[in-house]
Amino acid sequence: MRHADVAQIVHTIAAETNTPEETVARMYADTLDSYRADARIEDYLPLFAERKVRATLRDSKSSRH
Template identity: 70%
Template sequence: MPQVDAEQIVHSIAEETNTPEETVARIYADALDNYRADARILDYLPLFAARKVRATLRQNSANPH
């Protein structure tokens, strides 16, 4: 599997969700760390983390405080 560029993923999610890259990067890093803690296979973790970040940001935008 090709190496995933976290910076590119963060930038893409930031553009899609109109969220600052710093915020996306922090959420992405946290999600990736959480998945790595229990993972035996690491190949798809960036994909899962990106999906989690998008879902989190969508949920937060749908439920403003």
């Protein structure tokens, strides 16, 4: 995945969840690395990582209210 694509994903998640981009970028990279450790096919890993980070942040925000 191109760096520009990752930057856009991070920016979008950060804006949607009101989370600093640095935090989202770290979460995304960590999640992607975790998925890659066990994957034999990596085609959809960026999508899965994006969904996981978005869900994690959404769930953590809703549990605070």
